[in-house]
Amino acid sequence: MHRRILDRLNSRLERVLPEQRLFMKSNTETRFVRLRPLTQASVLAIGAGLFGWSMVATSMLFIDGISSGGAAQNERIAKAAFERRLDALSKERDVRAAEALAAQDRFQTAMAQVSQMQSALLASEERKRELETGIGVIQSTLRRTMDERDAARTKLAKAEGVDTPNGATQAARNEDMAKTVDFLTAALGQTAQQRDDADSDAKSAQLEVDRIAMQKRLMEERNDQIFTTLEGAVKISMAPLDKVFKQAGMDPDHVLAEIKKGYSGTGGPLMPVSLSTKGTADLGGDTARAEGILRQLDDMNMYRIAVDKLPFAMPVKANFRFSSPFGMRWGKMHEGVDMAAPIGTKIYAPADGVVIAAEWERGYGNIVKIRHDFGITTRYGHLSKILVKKGQKVSQGELIADMGSTGHSTGPHLHYEIRISGKPINPMTFIKAGKNVF
Template identity: 40%
Template sequence: MRPPSKRSFFWFSEKTIYVETAGQTTRLSLSSRAQILAFICAIGVVFWISFSGLMLFSKGIGAPSIPASPINNAINTSETEVFAEELNAITQQSLSVKSQLSAALVEMRQMQNAEITASEQQEQLQYKLALALNELQALKRQHAGERNASAEGSIAPNALSVPPRPEQASPIDKVSQALSQTAKAKLETEQNLAAALSARDALELEILLIEQKYEQLFRQIEEALTISVKPLDKVLRASGLNSDSLLNTVRQGYSGRGGPAFGLETNLADLSAEEARALGILNSVAKLDHYRIAINKLPFAPPVTAAHRFTSGFGPRWGRMHRGIDLAAPKGTPILATADGVVTFAGTFSSYGKLVKIKHDFGYETRYGHLSKIRVKKGQRVSRGEAIGGMGNTGRSTGTHLHYELRYKGKALNPMNYIKAAKDVF
């Protein structure tokens, strides 16, 4: 069969018929092929009717004119009945073809309506499912936010966007696809939520361990500072000094600060409990450092650490005031500075023989007499424990020994009170 020409398609192009019944509009689509088939059927019926009528008419005209007779009349009557029956049969066939065509058109219209209705219902169902999934995801995110869960494992918004509407898919396939997507999204949401909760629990445990570690560290530091400060405070009080007044003096002389944080003021009301505790530890460390400075600057150390004998104490002796103590050891035994200071005298002085005087902070002065040798010079700065000379027998002396004096603002003090007070420190 030859394909239809373009001209025929122009006359029999696809047509759409809209029929409005009972307030509803029904759409009927007639393709080019259906129109051509109906046209051919109609032409065939018309041609058959025309041909049959022509044959009857021809027989009537071309028959010889003979007298009518009962036999001829019977023949004509029978032929007429045959032709009438044939015409009736043709008419019935035409009506049957027409009814079949109408039934086909009605069935086609019903199928189209059913397909359109099913497609629309499926699209509405799929759209409602997508909206339900989005609402479910919003509730999951809200629940995760209330529990301070991490948002790293949340489902991307694109995963729950409204799915596209496929044009060629059956209703069962569409519903199955929507249900599959719903189940997959729900599983991913539950997995991400479980992972976020697990991460949160691990983080809380880690924070708890860190807090316990810092609590133990703070407690150890506080205990160590308490243990370190108590003996130093005991030394100062045992020597008769006012520790508070002495530490204030140290703070005034050693209070320099600097650096990027210099000048910042700390308001205790703005600090948390942990920050206030840490600040207290820093203050205790600063106090300990002030104690260390005071101990190093005050003459608490013994002038002789080698083996020696205590031969004379502080106080009246032979009718006179003995303003120091005597320590005996072999000649040349090292004599040590008992605190940091500056040498103010190094030479021979009256009954002291070879004498070294050292000026210390806070108004203190120490004297070392009867030396055999002097190892420092006037104006030299010395440190606690530094050798300044050797034990000797110069000046008014009955044997090799050290005469050691301690003075505060010119007044002689008993050196043993300081040496004994710091016995467990040095």
């Protein structure tokens, strides 16, 4: 039954794929191999499948390379735009702070003027009361003097034997009283005018104080908006950096503490500060927020320094293929990843460090070992050329070697290892975390 099905398939395929015979001749005899239509169809199907698989795999690798390059470019553009925006906000904050200080000075000046005007107004009121008291004394004195004068005139007239009519004495008295009232009226009018002028100046000064206070409130609200924007921007910027170190299995606080130990120099003249009633430094609300933002910016700067000191960058910048992952391979532990590319492909240091070995080592061939901070070392094996020497300090992105196929190798590639305290870890942990930075 099975034979008859095969014969039917061969007979149908023979129209398209006729039977082929491959002859092999020797000195004594001639043999041939028969390639039936079904056999030919099977070979063609297998070849077409392999060709299709290779095309799909190549397309996927090509698309992945393009998309990863575009994402990295977009991240660099976004990072540059954010830094420019942060600089602009910082400059605007400084301008607003200067304006706030100027407004504060104007406010203090206006308050001093108001105080002077209030003092002048109080002095004017005091002079008015003193003048009113003096006028009362003058009036009583004038009345007593006029009475004494009239009495003296009467006595003089009697002594001379002349009768002085009461009308004349009363007229003189009325005239003196009128002059006195005119003098007092003029003095009171002048005092009232001075009081009104002082009151008007005080009201004008109060309006100016209110206007300056309004400007100060508006400026404080604007400063609050700027500080809120800066705080949000710094928080957004810090989140990816925290994520980078956590993905790499490292404590961000420990990383910051270690970096600050090497960047802790201080100096400069010490300036006096104002103290609160509790004896502590008197920092206003905006000053405290500014200090907090500056501390976060300092942490961000420490993070960026740490990124340069940890192997987050790729050692191969040219096109390559991950030819072997970290883990068990052929029954043995493969303690790194293999990156395959042509011989001579440039190898770069993924972080700052010191070269601790640049030599030939069994299995690795030509190898370079670099010691980084936090007990991390990296290894680069199967090199065709070593471009650094033992004890040399290298920076992130510095050329250290050329790719090759020395040692136990089946073809040109880089064997890349990362070890923490001598223990090998999967380099893809740092490579994947580094995608958030580079």
